[in-house]
Amino acid sequence: MYKTITSSQNPIIKNIQLLDSKSRERRKQGLFVVEGKREISMAFKGGYQFQTILFCPKIFPETTFSKFVKKVYPKPECIALSSDLYKKIAYRSSTEGIIGIAKTKSLHLDDIQFSKKNPLILVAEAPEKPGNIGALLRTADAAKLDAVIIANPKTDMYNPNIIRSSLGCVFTNAIASGTTDEIISFLKRNNISIYCAALQGSVSYHLADYTQSTAIVVGTEATGLSENWLAESTKNILIPMQGEIDSMNVSVAAGILIFEAKRQRNFL
Numbered sequence: 001m002y003k004t005i006t007s008s009q010n011p012i013i014k015n016i017q018l019l020d021s022k023s024r025e026r027r028k029q030g031l032f033v034v035e036g037k038r039e040i041s042m043a044f045k046g047g048y049q050f051q052t053i054l055f056c057p058k059i060f061p062e063t064t065f066s067k068f069v070k071k072v073y074p075k076p077e078c079i080a081l082s083s084d085l086y087k088k089i090a091y092r093s094s095t096e097g098i099i100g101i102a103k104t105k106s107l108h109l110d111d112i113q114f115s116k117k118n119p120l121i122l123v124a125e126a127p128e129k130p131g132n133i134g135a136l137l138r139t140a141d142a143a144k145l146d147a148v149i150i151a152n153p154k155t156d157m158y159n160p161n162i163i164r165s166s167l168g169c170v171f172t173n174a175i176a177s178g179t180t181d182e183i184i185s186f187l188k189r190n191n192i193s194i195y196c197a198a199l200q201g202s203v204s205y206h207l208a209d210y211t212q213s214t215a216i217v218v219g220t221e222a223t224g225l226s227e228n229w230l231a232e233s234t235k236n237i238l239i240p241m242q243g244e245i246d247s248m249n250v251s252v253a254a255g256i257l258i259f260e261a262k263r264q265r266n267f268l
Contacts, residue, residue, distance in 0.1 A: 002062070005054070006082040008089075012052065016089055016101065023156045030104050032158035037068070037096040039168040046171030050076040052101040056086035059097025068098075076100070091160050104158055109176045109186045112147050119146035119192065120210065120261055122254060123183060123217040125225055126152045133157075134165025135251035141169040143258045144267075149186075149215075150177040180228050187215050193234040196225055197253060199246065202236040210261035218254050221247050 005013060018025050019033045026032050031051060034040050037060075040053070053076045055065045062080070069078055081089075086097065122140055127133050127150065140148045150157070157177065163170055178186070187194055192213040197205075210216075217233075219225035224247075230236065239248070239256055247253075 002078050002080040004080040004082070006085055008085060012054075012079070012101075013085065013089060016054075016099065019101070020091060020160050023159065026104065026156055026158050031101055032104055032163075033091070033160060034100045034102050034163060035091050035098070035160070036168075037098055039163060039171075040098060040100045042168030043100070043102055043171045044072060048102045048105065048171060049074060050100045050102045052077045052079065054079045054081050054086075054099045054101075056081045056083055056097040058083045059086070065098070092164065107157060107176050109149070109178050109182060112149075112174055112176050114146055114190070116146060118211065118213045118265075119190075120213075120258075120265070121145060121147040121149060121192070121215050122258060123149045123151060123187075123215050124250065124254070125180060125217065125219045125229065126154060127250065128154045128220060130155060130159050130161035131165045132249070132251050133162050134167070134169075135249075136254055137162075137166040137169040137173055137175075139251060139255045139258060140173050143262050145173065145258065147174040147176065149183055150175070151180045151183050153177045180226055184228065184232050188232075194229070194232055195257075196229050196233040196236050197238065197257060198225055198230055198233070198236040199238055200230065200236060202238040205237040205239050205257055206260055208235050208237050210264050214261060216254065216257045216261065218250050218257070221250055 016033055019031055034043050050072060053069060057080055122145055124136055137148060157170055157175060192215050194215050194217060195208055196217045217229055239253055
C-alpha cells in the first residue's frame with residue numbers, strides 16, 4: 001500500500017501546481033513536473049532523477065505502477081492520488097494517471113560532450129513558442145542530432161508545454177542554452193562551421209557542404225537571426241520558395257535543413 005493524498009491543500013499538491021505554472025520556481029527549486037507514462041519513461045532513459053512519483057490507482061493500477069517504478073533509481077517517494085484530485089492537477093485531459101517531480105539538469109554549454117569528430121547540431125535563436133521548441137526537439141531526436149542549443153531562450157526547457165509538445169524528446173536530446181555570443185564562442189572553440197538560415201547573401205541549402213562539423217542555425221519567423229549570427233556565419237543558406245511567402249514555420253524549415261545534412265552524411 002502507498003501513502004494516499006486526497007486534499008488539494010497538501011503541500012506536495014500545491015507545489016506541483018506551482019512548478020507547473022512558474023518558471024521562477026522551477027529554477028529556484030531545481031525541480032519540474034513530468035506527466036504521462038511515456039514522458040516519465042523517457043526521462044528515466046535520459047538519466048533524470050525523480051524526487052516523487054504520484055499515480056491514480058483507478059487509471060494506473062497499483063500492481064502495474066509497482067512494476068513500473070522498480071526500474072527507477074534512486075527510489076523516489078511514491079504516492080497514490082484520489083481520482084478527483086488527480087483530475088484537478090493533471091495538466092492534460094487525457095493522460096495515463098501518473099505524474100512525477102524530477103530534478104533539473106544543468107544545461108550549460110560546457111556540459112555538452114561530442115562523441116563524433118564531425119558533430120551535427122541545431123541552434124535556435126530566441127524561439128518564443130513552446131510548441132515550436134517541442135517540434136524542433138522531436139525533429140532533432142528523429143535525426144539523432146549531437147546537440148540542440150537554444151540561444152537567448154524566452155522560457156526554460158522544463159516548461160510543461162515544451163515537455164508535452166516534444167513528446168518527451170526534451171529528455172532524449174543533448175540540450176544546452178546560452179547567449180548568442182556565448183554560443184558563437186563555443187562553436188568556434190570546437191571548430192564547428194556555422195550555417196545560418198537567412199535571406200541575405202545566401203545559397204540554396206542543398207549546395208552547402210554539411211559533412212564536416214556543422215551547426216545549422218535558425219531564427220524566428222518574424223525577425224530571423226540577429227546580426228551577430230550573420231557576421232559570424234560560415235555560409236548563409238536558404239530554402240527556395242515558389243509561392244508568395246518568403247518564410248515557413250521554423251520547425252519545418254529546420255527539418256528540411258537537418259535532413260539534407262543527414263542525406264549528405266549517408267545516414268538516412
